[in-house]
Amino acid sequence: MSFSANAVTLTGARLEKTVAFLNGSGLRYEGGADFTVQITDEYGDILGTGSLCGNVLKYIAISPALRGEGGAVQIVSALVSEAYRRGITGLFLFTKPSNVDLFRGVGFFPIVETADACLMENSRNGIDRWLTTLQKGSGVQGAVVMNCNPFTIGHQYLIKTAAEQVDTLHVFVVSEDRSEFPFADRLEMVKRGTAGISNIIIHPSGMYMISHATFPTYFLKESADANTVNATLDATLFGKRIACKLGITRRFVGTEPFCEVTRRYNACLKQVLPPLGVEVIEIPRIGGISASRARELLKQGTRKELAGMLPESTLKYIEEEMKCVRL
Amino acid sequence: MEIISTGVAGTMESSDIIVRIEPKDTEGIELTLESAVMQQYGKQIKKVIVETLEGLGVTRAYVDAVDKGALDCTVAARTLAAAYRGAQSTDFVWDGGAEK
Numbered sequence: 001m002s003f004s005a006n007a008v009t010l011t012g013a014r015l016e017k018t019v020a021f022l023n024g025s026g027l028r029y030e031g032g033a034d035f036t037v038q039i040t041d042e043y044g045d046i047l048g049t050g051s052l053c054g055n056v057l058k059y060i061a062i063s064p065a066l067r068g069e070g071g072a073v074q075i076v077s078a079l080v081s082e083a084y085r086r087g088i089t090g091l092f093l094f095t096k097p098s099n100v101d102l103f104r105g106v107g108f109f110p111i112v113e114t115a116d117a118c119l120m121e122n123s124r125n126g127i128d129r130w131l132t133t134l135q136k137g138s139g140v141q142g143a144v145v146m147n148c149n150p151f152t153i154g155h156q157y158l159i160k161t162a163a164e165q166v167d168t169l170h171v172f173v174v175s176e177d178r179s180e181f182p183f184a185d186r187l188e189m190v191k192r193g194t195a196g197i198s199n200i201i202i203h204p205s206g207m208y209m210i211s212h213a214t215f216p217t218y219f220l221k222e223s224a225d226a227n228t229v230n231a232t233l234d235a236t237l238f239g240k241r242i243a244c245k246l247g248i249t250r251r252f253v254g255t256e257p258f259c260e261v262t263r264r265y266n267a268c269l270k271q272v273l274p275p276l277g278v279e280v281i282e283i284p285r286i287g288g289i290s291a292s293r294a295r296e297l298l299k300q301g302t303r304k305e306l307a308g309m310l311p312e313s314t315l316k317y318i319e320e321e322m323k324c325v326r327l
Numbered sequence: 328m329e330i331i332s333t334g335v336a337g338t339m340e341s342s343d344i345i346v347r348i349e350p351k352d353t354e355g356i357e358l359t360l361e362s363a364v365m366q367q368y369g370k371q372i373k374k375v376i377v378e379t380l381e382g383l384g385v386t387r388a389y390v391d392a393v394d395k396g397a398l399d400c401t402v403a404a405r406t407l408a409a410a411y412r413g414a415q416s417t418d419f420v421w422d423g424g425a426e427k
Contacts, residue, residue: 077339089333089347106339107361107393122347123391124359 003047003071005037005078010051018059021046025061026096030216033059037078039071050075052083056213057093072099076106080122091122092213111208112237119213119233127208131245135201137168142250142281143243145172145209147291149179150298151189151314154254154289161283162252163197170248172205176212180295185322192313208237218261231268238269239276251278254285258292328383334413337397337405344397346376346409349389356380356387362394375399379406388413 008014010033018036019029033051036059040046048071050060057079062071076093083091093108097118100110108120111127121127142162148155163169171194173187181189183204190202205211210218215234238251251273256262270280294309298318306315330350337345351357360373372394379402380388388410397405411419 073339080345081338084335089335089349104361105363107345107391123349123389129389 003039003066003069003074005039005048005050005071005074007078007082008036008038010036017044017046018049021049021063022059022061027059027061029059032212032216035079035082037075037082039066039074047071048075050079052079054212055083055088055091055207057083057091060093060095072102073106076103076108080106090126090207092207093120093122094118094213095120112233112240114232114236117230117233119237127241128245130206130208131242134170134203134246137170137201137247139167140250141168141170141246141248142166142252143170143172143246143248144252145174145205145238146190147174147179147210148186148190149181149291150294150310150318151186151193152289152291152294152309153311154286154291155190156193156311157286157289158252158254158283159194159200160197162250162281163200165252165281166250167199169197169200169252170246171200171202172209173202174210175204175206176210178212181322185317188321189314189317192317193311195313208242210234215265218265231265232272234265235269235272236276239273239278243273243276243278249278250281252281252283255282257285258290328385328410328414328416330385330388330410330413331415332413334409334411336408336412337401339393339395341395342397342401344372344392344394344402344405346402346405347391348385348406348409348413349391350413351387351389354387356385356390358390358392360392360394362392362396364394364396371399372397372402375402376406379403380410383407383410385410385414 010018022029032053035052037050038046039048047066048062051058060075080091093103095103095118097113100118103120107122109124111119111121144159144162146155159171171190173190175183177183194200207213214237215231251269253266253269256266273280289309297306297309330348334348337343339345356377358373358376360369362369362372376390376392
């Protein structure tokens with residue numbers, strides 16, 4: 001059989017056909033495809049499809065007729081070439097565990113596998129190489145992973161309280177730039193707001209924690225159907241590949257009264273991490289403090305109201321360094 | 328030659344090889360190879376890649392290669408191209424071409 005994978009634009013009828021084809025393969029289209037290639041028959045019906053979403057290969061499905069004919073290899077090969085052409089070289093791929101062998105043949109290696117999903121990357125030790133670049137702690141070590149959009153009194157309290165319970169606290173600030181406050185600013189606000197705490201190490205969370213590869217629904221908070229939130233992969237990855245390598249035995253989270261996605265994420269961490277040797281400690285949140293409320297106040301609140309929500313360091317940072325930012 | 332950024336060359340088409348080279352802080356070349364003919368030619372392919380890099384004076388690099396049955400000359404050519412790209416160098420020294 002001869003066929004080729006061609007670039008298509010996912011709009012109108014083509015998008016509808018693609019969504020239907022993916023549904024037929026048990027995949028849900030959640031948007032975000034930057035580049036898509038498809039193998040089609042002479043009527044334009046889809047025999048195979050795959051997309052590039054940033055540096056993640058997603059929505060890869062092949063009709064049964066094409067399996068074993070190299071269709072998936074063609075699609076992945078076309079996506080990888082395009083990614084390299086765009087200068088994106090660290091690639092991730094999301095698939096079902098049953099397809100792992102297929103993608104190994106095109107240079108992808110499993111990072112972590114759960115009952116229904118596997119995350120792969122195009123480097124055998126990518127995650128371990130990344131871990132070696134992180135500053136190490138000592139003694140009893142804990143971790144928090146937070147977005148800090150922006151850094152509030154609540155975040156400050158969580159870090160301070162957690163730091164008192166361990167020798168080293170690793171603070172991972174979500175690297176993904178999908179929030180109102182850019183990563184560089186969030187990182188700086190965390191640094192300034194925790195300057196007095198000596199036993200913490202602040203890291204960017206990178207691709208392996210709460211990223212669009214490990215936990216895409218986190219970034220679809222507003223639109224996500226809570227039942228589809230699958231944080232197991234992210235939690236398992238943290239337990240199996242990160243915590244043990246860094247010597248982290250405690251993961252701290254804040255109680256979550258508002259956001260359903262975060263609440264489910266916390267519940268998932270509690271289920272997945274303890275068997276992997278990581279205790280999950282929930283720290284009660286200070287009443288009424290939330291980053292989303294702070295963002296509202298930044299639009300139409302007074303400085304006094306904000307001062308009850310944000311530490312002085314964050315207020316100063318927003319006023320002095322981010323003058324141009326309109327929220 | 329020093330690898331200062333990620334360099335990629337090649338494709339996943341049959342009879343080709345795709346070589347990705349990345350900077351490494353410590354001495355040594357750390358190579359991973361995925362090949363359809365690993366059992367038959369795995370050692371030979373690795374040898375060609377390592378010797379090609381040695382010829383360029385590359386001593387520190389991570390190299391990931393996915394081979395689809397490339398001949399030695401293709402393996403060497405793709406490795407060379409990836410290394411030059413990773414070193415951001417266009418200072419090519421070809422060893423074929425002109426007769427001495």
